[in-house]
Amino acid sequence: MIKPRSRRGGGRPTIADVARKAGVGAITVSRALREPARVSEELRRQIQAAVDELGYVPDPNARALASARAEVFGVLVPSLTNNVFAEVVRGIYDSLSASPFRIQLGNTHYSGLEEERLLQVFGSQRPAALIVAGIDQTPTSRKLLESAGCPVVQVMETGPDPVDMMVGFSHFDGGRTATEHLIETGYRRIGFIGARMDPRSQRRLAGYRAAMEAAGLFDPRLVTTTPVLSSVPLGREMLRDALAKVPTLDGVFCNNDDIALGVLFECHRASIAVPKTIGIVGFNDLDMMQVAFPSITSIRTHRYEIGRRAVAMALAAIAGNRPEQRIVDLGFELKRRESTAR
Amino acid sequence: MIKPRSRRGGGRPTIADVARKAGVGAITVSRALREPARVSEELRRQIQAAVDELGYVPDPNARALASARAEVFGVLVPSLTNNVFAEVVRGIYDSLSASPFRIQLGNTHYSGLEEERLLQVFGSQRPAALIVAGIDQTPTSRKLLESAGCPVVQVMETGPDPVDMMVGFSHFDGGRTATEHLIETGYRRIGFIGARMDPRSQRRLAGYRAAMEAAGLFDPRLVTTTPVLSSVPLGREMLRDALAKVPTLDGVFCNNDDIALGVLFECHRASIAVPKTIGIVGFNDLDMMQVAFPSITSIRTHRYEIGRRAVAMALAAIAGNRPEQRIVDLGFELKRRESTAR
DNA sequence: CAACGTCATGGTAGCGCTACCAATTGCCTG
DNA sequence: CAGGCAATTGGTAGCGCTACCATGACGTTG
Numbered sequence: 001m002i003k004p005r006s007r008r009g010g011g012r013p014t015i016a017d018v019a020r021k022a023g024v025g026a027i028t029v030s031r032a033l034r035e036p037a038r039v040s041e042e043l044r045r046q047i048q049a050a051v052d053e054l055g056y057v058p059d060p061n062a063r064a065l066a067s068a069r070a071e072v073f074g075v076l077v078p079s080l081t082n083n084v085f086a087e088v089v090r091g092i093y094d095s096l097s098a099s100p101f102r103i104q105l106g107n108t109h110y111s112g113l114e115e116e117r118l119l120q121v122f123g124s125q126r127p128a129a130l131i132v133a134g135i136d137q138t139p140t141s142r143k144l145l146e147s148a149g150c151p152v153v154q155v156m157e158t159g160p161d162p163v164d165m166m167v168g169f170s171h172f173d174g175g176r177t178a179t180e181h182l183i184e185t186g187y188r189r190i191g192f193i194g195a196r197m198d199p200r201s202q203r204r205l206a207g208y209r210a211a212m213e214a215a216g217l218f219d220p221r222l223v224t225t226t227p228v229l230s231s232v233p234l235g236r237e238m239l240r241d242a243l244a245k246v247p248t249l250d251g252v253f254c255n256n257d258d259i260a261l262g263v264l265f266e267c268h269r270a271s272i273a274v275p276k277t278i279g280i281v282g283f284n285d286l287d288m289m290q291v292a293f294p295s296i297t298s299i300r301t302h303r304y305e306i307g308r309r310a311v312a313m314a315l316a317a318i319a320g321n322r323p324e325q326r327i328v329d330l331g332f333e334l335k336r337r338e339s340t341a342r
Numbered sequence: 343m344i345k346p347r348s349r350r351g352g353g354r355p356t357i358a359d360v361a362r363k364a365g366v367g368a369i370t371v372s373r374a375l376r377e378p379a380r381v382s383e384e385l386r387r388q389i390q391a392a393v394d395e396l397g398y399v400p401d402p403n404a405r406a407l408a409s410a411r412a413e414v415f416g417v418l419v420p421s422l423t424n425n426v427f428a429e430v431v432r433g434i435y436d437s438l439s440a441s442p443f444r445i446q447l448g449n450t451h452y453s454g455l456e457e458e459r460l461l462q463v464f465g466s467q468r469p470a471a472l473i474v475a476g477i478d479q480t481p482t483s484r485k486l487l488e489s490a491g492c493p494v495v496q497v498m499e500t501g502p503d504p505v506d507m508m509v510g511f512s513h514f515d516g517g518r519t520a521t522e523h524l525i526e527t528g529y530r531r532i533g534f535i536g537a538r539m540d541p542r543s544q545r546r547l548a549g550y551r552a553a554m555e556a557a558g559l560f561d562p563r564l565v566t567t568t569p570v571l572s573s574v575p576l577g578r579e580m581l582r583d584a585l586a587k588v589p590t591l592d593g594v595f596c597n598n599d600d601i602a603l604g605v606l607f608e609c610h611r612a613s614i615a616v617p618k619t620i621g622i623v624g625f626n627d628l629d630m631m632q633v634a635f636p637s638i639t640s641i642r643t644h645r646y647e648i649g650r651r652a653v654a655m656a657l658a659a660i661a662g663n664r665p666e667q668r669i670v671d672l673g674f675e676l677k678r679r680e681s682t683a684r
Numbered sequence: 685c686a687a688c689g690t691c692a693t694g695g696t697a698g699c700g701c702t703a704c705c706a707a708t709t710g711c712c713t714g
Numbered sequence: 715c716a717g718g719c720a721a722t723t724g725g726t727a728g729c730g731c732t733a734c735c736a737t738g739a740c741g742t743t744g
Contacts, residue, residue, distance in 0.1 A: 016701095025723065027724060028723060034702090038723095039722075059701070062700035062702090065731085066703075081428045086423045087423060089422055232629060258630075262630075265635045290575065291607050292607055357732095368730090370694070372732060381692075401731070403729090407699050408730075408733075410732095
């Protein structure tokens with residue numbers, strides 16, 4: 001009356017089946033799969049044969065339960081559709097595809113509360129590492145990260161006080177560099193147009209302001225922002241708003257490339273000459289910036305590389321050799337193009 | 343000498359701790375959390391209090407192991423950065439955020455082999471449902487899907503032979519509609535420009551060809567394709583190639599909006615009048631199409647909705663009431679804009 | 685009022701795997 | 715040649731949870 005197999009599991013082969021077929025103990029199969037070096041050549045071969053024949057695939061849930069560690073990277077980003085994060089995520093995926101680690105991707109929608117909730121969920125799985133976007137976690141989130149018991153990498157930005165590790169660049173410097181470029185090129189009434197205004201955009205704005213004040217050009221009416229999610233159509237509207245406030249506007253530093261593209265299209269529509277009448281600078285340097293007409297000056301950021309480095313650092317930490325450099329600044333580059341070439 | 347707790351787990355509260363504190367059996371705690379209706383009001387309250395006090399969070403790995411089902415949706419897409427899939431994924435995430443289900447997102451890089459590998463990995467977790475992009479799975483992948491023992495939804499396209507369920511639209515019809523629109527507007531030497539040429543692009547091309555042949559306008563030299571990943575810069579190059587082959591080209595149906603935008607920019611650069619000299623139609627209708635200058639005609643597809651519907655169908659199937667309609671065609675809309683208004 | 689369902693609760697036995705601790709063997713050292 | 719050590723293998727006992735079955739306390743019914 002005993003039906004040991006078939007009772008619950010879908011009748012899939014287990015490690016015990018493999019062990020029986022190979023004539024070894026279950027633990028040896030486990031070792032052969034995870035630390036081949038510790039099993040003799042011969043047994044390894046037998047076990048591999050049994051695995052192949054049965055089509056055995058280890059159950060990650062059982063594995064996680066027994067070892068109190070899931071082979072999962074938790075990744076938290078504020079948006080899935082924003083090209084910027086998509087690139088970071090792609091870097092993460094590509095770096096992890098050859099490893100045994102799976103990826104658990106969470107979308108916080110730029111909400112601290114949602115981030116806390118997801119951190120709670122992710123933490124309950126005992127992930128191997130956590131990668132989170134930004135450095136402005138709520139106190140609760142920070143606590144959750146600190147007590148996660150795994151490497152943590154904050155990405156996109158650098159800052160003074162990492163939970164564990166950081167890979168990014170200075171958005172403040174990026175904003176300042178973009179603005180200084182406009183000033184140096186001869187623009188004077190330079191506006192800031194920013195949507196979404198998350199912490200990174202705030203810092204870009206701060207960089208803009210610093211540059212403008214240093215040049216004695218700052219005027220609060222030059223700043224146009226909205227909490228609305230950034231998009232190309234929004235860029236168009238915002239340029240209209242900005243021009244309505246300051247008709248003498250002769251340059252704009254845009255929060256990001258979507259906005260910059262919208263601004264460019266609106267200039268075309270309103271027959272405003274770019275770069276002659278208005279100069280435009282974007283942020284992130286999506287690949288369309290270089291083929292736009294005119295091509296758009298932008299701050300190139302290394303998003304894919306941020307993803308790769310974050311994984312590399314986490315992997316190193318998991319392997320036991322934490323990188324000596326806990327904060328990695330990947331910088332950015334000003335790409336001068338036609339939109340500011342006058 | 344017995345240290346039952348603290349031995350392995352990080353000392354987190356378990357269901358047994360909650361049960362002890364609430365003065366009930368562990369199984370009752372389990373039930374209170376999963377099927378509250380089956381536990382009396384009073385015990386439910388006591389248990390909730392204990393849960394809150396201890397900060398208990400169920401271990402999803404243990405849960406998955408014991409119940410032979412993980413609360414995970416496996417999602418397989420060919421690209422993470424392509425806006426089209428990002429929207430579908432966003433729809434999936436938004437629909438699932440209020441549920442207990444986690445999401446396991448895989449990137450197949452348009453590779454059948456990679457899809458098989460990921461399906462193997464995902465399957466080993468016994469997911470609650472699988473959502474995969476496309477209908478052209480390899481025989482191996484199809485077998486894996488069929489034997490996954492969970493609801494499966496194929497998204498993006500509709501076709502005659504679903505593994506289980508399908509949500510999408512006809513890319514062939516989309517391609518034909520776009521091309522017919524150009525023909526009706528009076529364009530004659532209409533090119534097809536397509537990058538990446540995955541199965542969906544192939545079907546759009548087939549739709550283009552059908553429309554052109556029906557009008558007696560088809561000419562193989564009008565078709566320009568490449569296996570390279572689609573991008574805006576690539577659109578620019580491909581228009582150049584197309585014009586080099588057929589200088590009399592007077593219209594283009596583009597594989598997707600990135601290409602269309604690149605084509606538009608190249609027209610500006612080469613001083614080709616749009617829509618007068620060349621008409622342009624894109625595919626997907628990203629939001630920038632309506633603000634481009636001139637605005638670009640495109641085939642609007644319901645990507646976010648595809649994600650939502652896929653989840654809704656999977657959830658229904660999990661709950662035991664499979665939708666009577668296994669194939670859902672969400673259609674598309676031709677958005678006529680300035681780029682074909684002559 | 686005996687027989688029977690229903691509801692609420694609990695005990696037991698795993699799910700499939702790995703941490704921990706032997707046990708065995710062969711070889712090296714003094 | 716005793717003692718020690720590394721290399722290889724295995725047994726046992728869980729990891730934290732839930733499926734399954736059992737138990738008792740209530741009605742409900744004929």
